[in-house]
Amino acid sequence: MNKLISLEIKRNGLKTYHTAVLIVTAIMLCFLYLLAVIPKLDPTETDLGLFMTYNSLTNLINIICMVIFVILSSVMFSKFVVEEYSGKRAVLLFSYPVDRKRILGAKVIMVFSYTVISMFLCGVVIFGIFFITENLFPICADTLKLTTFFSSLLSLLCYSLLSGVLSIVSLWFGFWKKSISTTIVAAVIISTVVCQIMAATITYYSIVLGVLVLGVIAAALVLKDLFHRVEQMEV
Amino acid sequence: MNTELVVSTKQLAKAFHGKEVIHDCTMSVERGTIYGFLGKNGAGKTTVFKILLGLLKPSMGEVTVLGMDSVKNNLDILKRTGSLIETPLFYEHLSAAENLQIHLDYMGITNADIDETLAMVGLPKVGAQPVSTFSLGMRQRLGIARALIHKPELLILDEPVNGLDPVGIKEMRELFCNMKQTGITILLSSHILSEIEQTADRIGIIVDGTVIQEITPQEIKEQYAGGIEDYFMTVVNGGKGNE
Numbered sequence: 001m002n003k004l005i006s007l008e009i010k011r012n013g014l015k016t017y018h019t020a021v022l023i024v025t026a027i028m029l030c031f032l033y034l035l036a037v038i039p040k041l042d043p044t045e046t047d048l049g050l051f052m053t054y055n056s057l058t059n060l061i062n063i064i065c066m067v068i069f070v071i072l073s074s075v076m077f078s079k080f081v082v083e084e085y086s087g088k089r090a091v092l093l094f095s096y097p098v099d100r101k102r103i104l105g106a107k108v109i110m111v112f113s114y115t116v117i118s119m120f121l122c123g124v125v126i127f128g129i130f131f132i133t134e135n136l137f138p139i140c141a142d143t144l145k146l147t148t149f150f151s152s153l154l155s156l157l158c159y160s161l162l163s164g165v166l167s168i169v170s171l172w173f174g175f176w177k178k179s180i181s182t183t184i185v186a187a188v189i190i191s192t193v194v195c196q197i198m199a200a201t202i203t204y205y206s207i208v209l210g211v212l213v214l215g216v217i218a219a220a221l222v223l224k225d226l227f228h229r230v231e232q233m234e235v
Numbered sequence: 236m237n238t239e240l241v242v243s244t245k246q247l248a249k250a251f252h253g254k255e256v257i258h259d260c261t262m263s264v265e266r267g268t269i270y271g272f273l274g275k276n277g278a279g280k281t282t283v284f285k286i287l288l289g290l291l292k293p294s295m296g297e298v299t300v301l302g303m304d305s306v307k308n309n310l311d312i313l314k315r316t317g318s319l320i321e322t323p324l325f326y327e328h329l330s331a332a333e334n335l336q337i338h339l340d341y342m343g344i345t346n347a348d349i350d351e352t353l354a355m356v357g358l359p360k361v362g363a364q365p366v367s368t369f370s371l372g373m374r375q376r377l378g379i380a381r382a383l384i385h386k387p388e389l390l391i392l393d394e395p396v397n398g399l400d401p402v403g404i405k406e407m408r409e410l411f412c413n414m415k416q417t418g419i420t421i422l423l424s425s426h427i428l429s430e431i432e433q434t435a436d437r438i439g440i441i442v443d444g445t446v447i448q449e450i451t452p453q454e455i456k457e458q459y460a461g462g463i464e465d466y467f468m469t470v471v472n473g474g475k476g477n478e
Contacts, residue, residue, distance in 0.1 A: 007340055010333075011326050092324050094290050096341035097313035234291045 004098070004106035012080055017072065017114065024068055025122045032061050032130050036139045053142045054134075056202055058127060058152040062159040063198045065119055067191040069160070073115040073167030074187030078180040080107045081171060086178045090235040100230045108168065108223065116164040123156035158208045165215035166190050172222040175229065239266040240299070241389050241420040242287060247296035249282055249444075257282055257444040260296070264422055264437070269415050271435030272424040275471060279444040280424040281321060284393050287422075288318055301389060314342065317387035319395055323378025325366040331377050332362035335384055342385045349384065356380040357406050371398035379407065383414065390414065392423040396430060408434050432463040440470050 035057055039048045050056045081104070084093055093103065127149065134144050142148075170190050174183025194211060201207040242264035249257040257279045264270040274280050285291040287300050289309035298305040300312045325334045335349045353362050356376040361369075369377065375398045382390055396404045404427070411421055411434055425431050431438060432452050440448045448470060452463070459466040 003340070007337060010340075011329070011337055013328070088321060088324055091285075091290060091320050095288065095313060095318055095320070096338075097310045097343075098341055099310065235285070 001102065001106055001109070004102060005110045008080060008106055008110050014114070017076060017118070020072055021118045021122055024065070024072070025125050028061060028065055028068075028122065029126045029129060031064070032057065032126055033139070035060065036130075036134075039141065040139065050202070052140065054131075054140060054144060054148045055142075055151065057140065058148075059155055059202050060199075061126060062123065062152075062155055063195055063202070065123060066159045066163045066166075066198075067195050069115050069119040069122075069163040070166045070170065070187050070191035071184065072118075073111055073163060074170045074174070074183050076111045076114065077167060077171040078174060078183045080111055082174045082178065082180055082183050085175065085230065085233070088235075090233065094233075094235055100233070101227050104227060104230045108171075108226075112164040112168065115167055116160045119160040119163050120156060123160070124153070127152050127156070155205065155208065158205075158212055162194070162208070162212050162215055163191075165212065165219045166194060168219040169215065169222055172226065175226055240264065241266045241301055242270075242422060243297075243299045244283070244286075245297040247283070247286065247298060248294045249279075249286060249291060250294045255294070255444065257286070257293075260441070260444060260446050262439050262446045262449060264420060266420050267415060267418050268436040269411060269421045269423065269434055271431035271438040272422065272441060273428070273431055273438055273467060274424070274441035278441045280441055281393050282444075283441070284318070284320055284391050284422070284424070287391060288313065288316065288320070290320070315387055316389045316391060317382035317385065318391040318393075319378045319382045320391070320393045322397075323374055323381065325374065325377065327367040328365060330363050330365055331358065331369070331380075334366055334377070335381060338381050339385060344385045347384050347386070352380045352384045353377075355383075355410065357403065372400060372403055375399055376403070376407075379410075383419075388419060390419055390421045390423075392421065394425060395423055396425060396427060404430060428463045428467055438463075440467070442471055 035051050038051050039045070042048070050060065083089065084107075094100065096103070131144065131149050134140060138144065167187060170183055170187035173186035174180065197211060198208065240263050242262070244260055244262050247257055247260040248255060260279070260283060272280050272283070282291060286293050286298055287305055289305050289312065292306055301315055303312055305312060326337065329337070331353060332349050335352065339345070339347050350359075350362060353359060356379050358373060358376050358380065361373070366374070366377065375395070379392070379395055382392065396407050399407060408430065411423070415421060423431075423434070432455070435452060438450055438452065438455070439446045440450075455463050455466045459469070
């Protein structure tokens with residue numbers, strides 16, 4: 001499987017996605033500082049409680065990052081899966097003496113892992129820089145504790161896994177329609193809906209875990225169907 | 236003489252959405268020979284090739300490739316077969332050598348000589364060049380290189396000389412004949428009748444999804460004064476020989 005994954009990377013390359021992740025990291029770091037500074041800009045405003053604790057700030061960033069990474073992942077799935085199984089390129093793919101399920105499995109593992117790991121690292125960098133500067137020159141009124149950092153990482157891990165899982169669900173729509181735009185539109189819709197749920201229940205970790213479990217079940221069903229489709233595919 | 240069949244189909248049929256495009260198709264290809272597949276556009280040549288490679292599943296009939304069932308033993312067949320189906324596709328941003336290396340990696344081959352293969356198909360010194368800069372003819376040659384680099388026992392080539400100039404066609408003809416000398420069986424289709432006549436040991440004519448006749452170029456010469464063109468037009472238009 002490792003060999004198949006490295007062949008996928010060799011064939012398609014990840015340079016563009018690395019650049020995208022770096023840009024997202026920089027923008028989200030700036031955005032986090034912007035959110036943290038908002039209560040200071042208007043101290044009389046009473047509706048800014050969401051931006052006054054580290055917990056809600058980091059969760060907000062996690063939710064926004066989740067949406068971005070689901071879309072990024074859907075772009076990768078479009079390139080690595082939808083495009084390759086559509087039209088003439090599938091003839092080439094199926095001409096290799098490798099089990100079709102293993103090739104698809106390698107692609108899914110590769111994109112899922114890339115999404116989860118890159119989002120997690122992106123979050124670690126953002127929160128790492130933010131918490132270091134907060135320790136030295138605090139902007140947020142909240143008290144910074146070590147547990148805040150670790151709970152942010154735990155939440156980040158959950159959201160990273162969720163972004164990987166949701167992108168697999170969006171892949172199903174794209175594969176079904178054999179369309180790159182459908183994959184991306186599905187990712188935008190799914191991530192926006194989940195984003196709304198998460199934003200409404202921002203500090204309830206049980207909701208995050210609940211959605212994650214539901215997402216894993218949906219992704220498992222999607223993968224079962226995708227493997228069956230690929231096995232039966234005629235090109 | 237007892238000859239080994241590398242490809243054999245019996246009453247093969249294939250339907251798409253209820254419409255039968257291949258029916259009662261029976262053909263056989265002997266080991267170490269070149270089999271030319273002739274037919275009009277849409278006659279079913281590519282569909283038959285795809286069935287042999289397991290890219291399509293037959294609706295009915297038996298298909299044996301290299302002594303194995305084409306559906307049950309698909310991966311074993313693919314390991315021992317090289318193919319060029321329709322227009323060859325490549326990873327455009329990669330070089331010709333990198334494209335071949337990826338193919339070898341998927342085939343599980345470690346000891347193939349990429350430069351030698353590229354030279355064999357008339358593409359020396361372009362191994363490092365990105366495929367995006369290749370002309371149609373160069374792509375076709377690279378497609379042939381990819382089909383034969385892992386030294387297959389059977390080569391299935393759909394319109395292999397498409398886009399090649401007369402020099403290229405001649406070179407490919409010589410290459411196929413040399414490969415036949417090494418024991419490789421070649422199954423190829425072409426619209427260029429004279430090409431098939433000069434290259435093939437046996438010719439199969441497919442009309443509306445059925446192989447209606449298998450004949451040798453020698454037999455065509457003996458039976459048809461106008462050569463292969465006369466023979467092809469008579470068979471395809473009349474559905475039977477000029478008897």
